[in-house]
Amino acid sequence: MNILTLLIFTPLLFGLIIILMPSDWRFSFKYITLLATLIQLGLSIVLYLQFKSGPEHAGINAEDTFQFVQKSHWISLNLGSLGKMQIDYFVGIDGISVAMVVMSSVVMVIAALASWEIQSNLKGFFSLFLLLNTAVIGVFCALDFFLFYIFYELMLLPLYFLIGMWGGARREYAAIKFFLYTLFGSVFMLLVMIGLYLSVKDPATGDHTFNIIQMMNPANYDSNSIFSTLAHKTLLGMPARAVGFVVLFIAFAIKVPVVPLHTWLPDAHVEAPTPVSIILAGILLKVGGYGIIRICLGIFPEIAVSGAYWLGLIGVISILYGALNALAQRDLKRLIAYSSVSHMGFVLLGIASLTPEGISGAVMQMVSHGFLSTMLFFLVGVVYNRVHDRDIYHFRGLGSLMPRYTTFVMIAFFASLGLPGFSAFVGEAFSLIGAFKSPSVNGALPYWMAVCGSVGILLGAAYFLWTLQRMFFGSLTLKGGEIWKNALTDLNSREIFSLFPLAILALVLGVMPSLVFDKVNDSVLALVHFIGFK
Amino acid sequence: MENFLQAIDTLTIRFALAAVLLPLLAFVVNVCLPGKSNKAAGWISTLAILVSAVLSIFVFSKVWNQHQVHQQQLWFTIGETKLYAGVLLNNLSVLMLLLVSLIALPVHVYSTAYMGKDENSKRYFAYLSFFCFSMLALVVIDSLVLFYIFWELVGFSSYLLIGFWYTRSKAVLANKKAFIMNRIGDIGLLAAIAILFTVYHTFDIDQLFGANALVRTTAFELPGGWQYVAFGGIALAVAAKSAQFPLHTWLPDAMEGPTSVSALIHAATMVAAGVFLLGRVYPVFTESELTILAIIGAFTAFMAATIALTQNDLKRILAYSTISQLGFMVMAMGIGAYSSSLFHLATHAFFKCLLFLVAGIVIHEMQHVKDEYKLDIDPQNVLYMGGLAKKMPLTFISALIGGIALIGLPLTSGYLSKDGILIQAFEWSEGKSVLFRLIPFGAMLTSWLTAFYVTRLIVKVFFGEFKLSQINPGIKLHVSDGGWQYKLPMVFLSVCCLFPAFSLNPVLYEHAWLLNGFPRITGLDRVNIYHTIVPAGLNILSLFVIYWAYAVYVMDKALPFPEGGWIFRLSYHEWYIDKIYSKIIVAPVLTLGKLARWFDINIIDGFIHLLERIGIAFSKVADWTDRNIIDGFLHLVASIVLGIGNFARSFQGGRVQYYLFSMLAIILAIFLFKILI
Amino acid sequence: MNDLLPFLPGLLKQVFDGIPLFMPEIYLCALFVVLLVTDLIFGKNSAWICKIIACGVLIVIALKDVEQLKLLLAGPQLFFSNMLLLHEKTVSFKLMIDVLSAVLLLYFDWDDQLASHKKGLTDLYSIVIAAVFGMHLMVMATNLLSIYLSVEMVSIASYLMVAYRAENGISSEAGLKYVLFGGASSAIMLYGISLLYGFGGSLNLFGGNLLPGLMQVNPLGVALALLLFLVGIGFKLSFVPVHFWVPDIYQGAPAPVSAFLSTVTKVAAFGLLINFLTPFIFFTGFSKVFDFGLFLSVVGITTMIAGNFAATLQNNLKRMLAYSSIGHTGFALMALVNFNTDKQGITAITFYLFAYSLANIGAWMLASYFSNTANAENMDDFKGLGFKYPLASVAFVIILISLTGIPVTAGFYGKFLVFSSVYTVYQASHNVWFLLLMITGAITTVVSLFYYIKIPLNLFLRKTERTTGFASTSNYLLISIAIISLLVVCLGLFPDFLVR
């Protein structure tokens, strides 16, 4: 059995078990879920250890350099003169995906731990949770566009219900907003996917194919197909390949999210229950970044090169705009949600630089943000669960009341604002270094973007420190008075058990970024090479 | 032989690493210790820094004026760039290593008494050790990325320590301000590092700025003048970390932290990191860039000194004096007095640390008085002090030594370093236009101002009568020098402030051993005359100033109660000078000081606050945009959808004949359309 | 009369030759008679016997349909004086009609409203069989006469079905509207047919000289005739502008009947439309006279928009499903636009219709289910029911997801195949209308989510204080809903299972 397949479908299996179990056993569900995620984590660690690095295992556009590949026929439809529509179950990973898969597995364990707070309708929650888990891992492993799309869409529904059923006051609005936004992106992605499918032919069989890797090879395109690299077809008067790129980019950009496609995020995050916020911020945002790297850059490299300026611009705008918005929030969770926008802007900036440093930095930033946003949302959840309030101005001087909590908050805040020694620093610094390098190496970005991006670091410090000052320092005053004071107990051992590994991971990755870079590096180099800076 | 040498080098590296890592170990151990306050914590940290200091001495002895030792190891690979982590030991780094550990040691000892009773002392020592680790690491590492990392970590530990009493809102505001201002500098540094990397494809300090400096051998030019951004970035970083105009305002505020912290971090070591950075990347600067640095430094020095004149908060006076002295160092770098700048860095570290420790003791005792009589006073206000010299003689003597060193009178280390800078400043301005002359003369003026405010400080604190007793006779002053943990560090530092620590010749700065460790400036001609005139003029006038200040601050009050004959003898004379100068000089100078203070509060801080407000205003705008424009667009889309839906629905009135009519009408429309086209 | 005698043997032979090709329909006739007789013999208790017989025989007929494939090895067969045509695609349409009708027949008496009708359901079963017979003819018809006959047959049966619950006012009102609207449109269609006949001089679509004749007449006249003719087909398909009746009738009619009208009838009507369009599209140069591609594109786009956008504002479940079925018609028309290229379009539309019908029957069953158990008709009534009826609610979600076209459901593949087939045509022709069709399709998919999601929203996301008024209902309904939703998911995972 292929380890990736196991990794993808283990949660589903456990989810089915939960569905089939009687509801009277509902208190065992959380343990079952935890078990599932732990098994998954174990598998992913095995995966990580067995993952071979080196240029011969770089992945990206060479199918035989992917690892843990499984490819079997799944759907084959006979469509007359168009030949057979062959859809494969094709999974495999390269350096970029392995980072995402391992990160996701870790985050899933923490999310499972965080979901112990869920009280109502446990069966539904945990089965949806595990379904979502399957979909997420599937997205990172799929190498067949169709399969990718299936997993991509499969994430929507569980999330809708997870936000909508277990969320906060405005959960309906948030859930539907999230769903509509994402579906909007993905429906058009479907159109482009079909266009690509009909443009690309598998050289071995002569049939059209959904194979992402073959979509990367310009030679596989039919000479007069829409997305042919040579034919220069137009769609509604615009170059077809550019349109395709933009559509795919928008679909992923909604996920990332970039300004101005981001407004679903604060709502969704604020309303979602803690474990779902964790998954949303920790993993789902990365699906966007991953998609941009794997699909937008992979399939439309020449558009990515010519459009890098705009990508970078959007990235910079996201960094600054997200940070400014975070500065203006008084809901702690909203603040963190906007900080995600800002942090993911670095990912986009790094990718747009099209330099190995920038893209590696972007991947690192995604991994790091995975851990740190998990931590941040978990921490918000802690205080929210105790007093059901998150307004920054309703708290003051928590530092003396909850010292352990404050310690973790400080670790998470400082790690997030890019304090050296933590992973976010490496990610942000190298995204920026990539952006600084870009003008002289490939001219993709101008210098001022890098400079503006750096200002984001400053703003990041501003909103995090301001929050620390307002909420945690100073003398203790709480809006809820004595009741709150009693309710606000310090972290319990489960919470520490969840947070500690994340803090350690963020620290370890900050000190030894090679844990990520060694796996990622060959793939990034291959990607940069492939994009055309040969 | 070769092997032997290498073995020695390896040992040196190991010792240096151990010296760096021991405080880290102490930090980890302290974090893991149970309880909030733990006696052991202080001693663990002190022990660690003691061993570090010993190891540093060894490392210093192996490296100073010998070959440089550089070892590195692959850290990680990103793209095709390999990042190395390593230790680079040359004269600069071992000097700093030694300096930092030697200063940190007495501060630690002092802290065991000063902070030992605080309920969070464990946390304090953990932070302190963490700072030592970051600072020691900052001076020895060899890669710009690592440099940036520790650069920011020292800022971070300073943040932690400033806000150590996190329940005080002033402290929390101060540490936020400190961190964010430092962040501004960090961005500059990061940008500079990135630009350097872009051009030279390496982060290695030795390769970039070492013996065969890449920055010298390869053209450092980028289109659009972006290499100036690199310079600007470094200048910004220096300004932020070393509290130079216009990013200096965080430092006075940072005095909200414990005084021991101010002594170590905000006087001696961390703030000097900016000067150290200049020393590290020195080859990258061009002539004009250096001149800009000199101007910044000179201006800062002058401005801070004028502000210090009128301050009443003991620590703030010292803080402004630190800014002023840092200005001297930056100016020295700017005029090319590389070695003198570092020399001044070293001497300043000792005497300023000493002064802060003294201040700490004084404040500590004042706090006692305040607590004992439940007074509503600021224990740091010099106006409430006075006459402490008799009660705490050792403290007084230490303060005196420190003060004299700060003024730069002969026989002290300060004389050696500061006069060196001034002399070289004159030499530098030789042959340049008159405007450049402003710098040495400004520096000279600053020196005299220094003399004035130092005298004022010492006089206010130690001479005369205890002011509180004058106000309220019930208050009895029973203060003392404190335990050995106070005395020992003071004695040690006092000794280090005297000339023998640096040069056997008390008069000629050029004989200082420290200066020989660094490259001499070749560009400046030695103008002998300055070597006599400048020190002489400077010191003589300084003495006058001191006396004058003494007269102003002591005799004003002392005249009705004549005590010492020599004061009384000169009283008439003094009165005359006072009468004239108070009109001509004192008033304008004080006004200038007030003006500068006002400028500082309203313009510079005002500007910062303005920026803050603009930032927040922008954030409000962004928030509004998000809620109204972007989401508004969404709502517009939604209402379009609903509008179309409503239009489609409007036919569905439930009347079947109307349905038929609509149907036929549409078909007719289609048909007409068909006819028309 | 004597003139005809020489031809009689030949004609009779033609008739007899056609009989093997007509076997399923003969079975249907027999079934119809058997049902009537059963009703007579067993009286009021005959309902369940009729139901079993009808379903059983329909399955047999479905098998017969499959058997017919053997007859088609030599290619498509015209029979009964070119009145009817048997083709692979007609077989698959017939199969679809039979299978779906069998499912619907099972469903009829599970609807409490319909089951409570005091005259019993036996008559309804025979009417349905008659309608199915008509639909068989519809998908095979290739002659204007047979087209008209079959359409009218289905129409009359449908009128009766809609108005079956005579004691119910709403149902009667729906029946009245339906019959008036239907009568008018069939009259218009007949007028169109008469014009076509006059212009072309023949009733035969295949082989005759209808089309060459039409080519020689004033294009405007032809366009008018075709437009009038399409009104009749449009009435069955409910595309814009002939869709106005749909919401009222679907809401007023019993749920199973609405299910029948919105699924099986539409399948048959699409079969008919394909038959009707084939000669026109393969006749070179006809597009200059009347551009069916353009016409269908415009109609498809407006239908998608009208149906889906109006559905967003509905509060009644049945009405919402009605509007959504309009939207789906528009989407299916998109597939029809390009079926000329080759098999892909037909495969796409077949799959799409099947996936749609399956899910839609499920949705109507759920409408019945919730109306039976919780008396839920409007959106507000569904609040919090998800926790009370978890299985049905989960099935509802799956079915709605399939209707929206999100993986992994059959509906997604339907959409996917339709999009790909349009894409293929677009790639070849670069006709901007096709692109607009696709974009509209994509946008309306998002819009459709907006209203479909309202049901899960109410089921799961909202709470209710209601504790009374819950009745128990037949479990068969729940089981078949579960089976349908499972089927929808299975087809979503392995769609090649269906497409032969």
Add this chain to the structure above:
Amino acid sequence: MIGLSDFLIVSAGLFCVGLYVILTKRNAIQVLIGIEMMLNAAILNLVAFGKYDRFNNGGQMFALFAIVLAAATTAVALAIILNVYKKYKTIDPNEIHELKD
């Protein structure tokens, strides 16, 4: 001589009158009559055109079928109208609009 065009004109007129009737009359029976008129217009057309289709006689044949189907439709319609009348005590189609948006 009455030619084809005369028939067509008459039938078109009939059709239009029928249309007018179904759109305007406030009585379901009258609407039904309108539908019948339209059907008859079509039938008239068919028969008229059938003259030129000697071999198949499609027109006449069609006309017969159409008449039968029209009768069937009318029967069903009348039954339904009767039902409606029982419930609503009116057969004005415009009065019966419980089903609407």
